Amino acid sequence: MLSRCLRTAPARQSVQCMQQFTRPSFVQAQLRSYSAAAPGDKVAGFKGTTGSDGKYTVTLIEGDGIGPEISQSVKDIFSAANVPIKWEPVDVTPTLKDGKTVIPDEAIDSIHRNYVALKGPLATPIGKGHVSLNLTLRRTFNLFANVRPCKSIAGYKTPYDNVDTVLIRENTEGEYSGIEHVVVDGVVQSIKLITKAASERVLRFAFQYAQDVGKPKLRVVHKATIMKMSDGLFLNLARDISKEFPNVEFDAELLDNACLRIVTDPSPYADKVLVMPNLYGDILSDMCAGLIGGLGLTPSGNIGDECSIFEAVHGSAPDIAGKGLANPTALLLSSIMMLQHMGLYQHADRIQAAIFKTLAEGKTITGDLGGKAKTHEYADAVIKNFQ
Ligand SMILES: NC(=O)c1ccc[n+]([C@@H]2O[C@H](COP(=O)([O-])OP(=O)(O)OC[C@H]3O[C@@H](n4cnc5c(N)ncnc54)[C@H](O)[C@@H]3O)[C@@H](O)[C@H]2O)c1
Numbered sequence: 001m002l003s004r005c006l007r008t009a010p011a012r013q014s015v016q017c018m019q020q021f022t023r024p025s026f027v028q029a030q031l032r033s034y035s036a037a038a039p040g041d042k043v044a045g046f047k048g049t050t051g052s053d054g055k056y057t058v059t060l061i062e063g064d065g066i067g068p069e070i071s072q073s074v075k076d077i078f079s080a081a082n083v084p085i086k087w088e089p090v091d092v093t094p095t096l097k098d099g100k101t102v103i104p105d106e107a108i109d110s111i112h113r114n115y116v117a118l119k120g121p122l123a124t125p126i127g128k129g130h131v132s133l134n135l136t137l138r139r140t141f142n143l144f145a146n147v148r149p150c151k152s153i154a155g156y157k158t159p160y161d162n163v164d165t166v167l168i169r170e171n172t173e174g175e176y177s178g179i180e181h182v183v184v185d186g187v188v189q190s191i192k193l194i195t196k197a198a199s200e201r202v203l204r205f206a207f208q209y210a211q212d213v214g215k216p217k218l219r220v221v222h223k224a225t226i227m228k229m230s231d232g233l234f235l236n237l238a239r240d241i242s243k244e245f246p247n248v249e250f251d252a253e254l255l256d257n258a259c260l261r262i263v264t265d266p267s268p269y270a271d272k273v274l275v276m277p278n279l280y281g282d283i284l285s286d287m288c289a290g291l292i293g294g295l296g297l298t299p300s301g302n303i304g305d306e307c308s309i310f311e312a313v314h315g316s317a318p319d320i321a322g323k324g325l326a327n328p329t330a331l332l333l334s335s336i337m338m339l340q341h342m343g344l345y346q347h348a349d350r351i352q353a354a355i356f357k358t359l360a361e362g363k364t365i366t367g368d369l370g371g372k373a374k375t376h377e378y379a380d381a382v383i384k385n386f387q
Helices: 002-008 011-021 024-031 067-080 105-114 133-140 196-212 230-244 255-264 278-291 329-341 345-361 375-384
Strands: 056-061 085-089 095-097 100-102 116-119 145-151 164-170 180-184 187-190 217-222 249-254 272-276 299-303 308-312
Touching (some): 056 067, 067 329, 067 345, 105 116, 145 196, 145 278, 196 230, 196 272, 217 230, 217 255, 230 249, 249 255, 272 278, 299 329, 308 329
Parallel strands (some): 056 116, 116 308
Antiparallel strands (some): 145 164, 145 299, 180 187, 299 308
């Protein structure tokens, strides 16, 4: 890969190119366990254990804007459901260390110790100030796979009522490697980085995920017809890894076809998990979120080898912050994904059923869904709907 970089970049840019390729995040990526498969290897599960009180400790990043309000709903609902976890709130206000934006050590230590975190939205200044904290967290914990399920919600009418997609996005490289340079004035080169190590890691996770959640088909979404080397590598590795998962049917689809077919009729995608490089995943996952009513209803999980962070995909909604108007559903559904990741399936099922019942009743829903309920009234209704 490095030699290809040196071949394609003009001489005066090659030093910069080499520096970029040796960034610690990529070096680190190659040391991770997913890239080295031994026969019978399983994707690493949640490593946390309970304390002497029988509870797991979970790091909580409440976030900015509406973050504290929607986090409170999750805390209230978990407490009412007697979920065996205790929260460890951390402050992720960034500090500058050697000119770089870093997250306070206490927050990093907490996530390392607990292996899992729930995160509210974090505001990112536009065009100035610190770099995206979301990106910093992703790099710090090497969160290589972003998992986005999108399922139609009964009671909330959208053009389709049969959406049930799961999309897994490579989260660390591809078009988002940040390797860009000016070749000559008016000519800018941006490098899409695809490595065997990072691709194998997310693909193996995706196959394992498909097997575990009972969606027996894995589809790679790609554009290898045009990007023959980069997407070609991703696709070929998927073909190789599919041999390790004989119970999961493997196929592939071009990105443009996939977009057209999903928006035409999402139902053929209900038995599949889709996996793809970074940029395609970013766009396609938001497109699928649109099919079920938008980002306010969409959960996500960022999975790493050691630690995982679950978060709502919407932002901090500064326009409604502090007014009790926020819809906590996306963070709640993210917390359900977190419980499933931790193996707390019964609690996950019980809370999820209560959320869906509350939404289907439509009596106590927030303004963004056409209702009049305040955030805490919606949370109370969920608690009343526990079976
Ligand atoms: N994962 C994250 O932490 C994340 C994601 C996206 C944006 N952001 C940050 O959030 C800030 C605001 O971004 P934005 O305004 O572009 O997007 P946003 O998602 O915060 O808001 C877009 C619109 O959706 C509404 N909305 C969002 N979540 C809602 C909820 N739970 N309930 C009811 N309404 C909701 C908002 O009121 C607003 O009208 C920015 O600083 C951005 O960088 C963070």
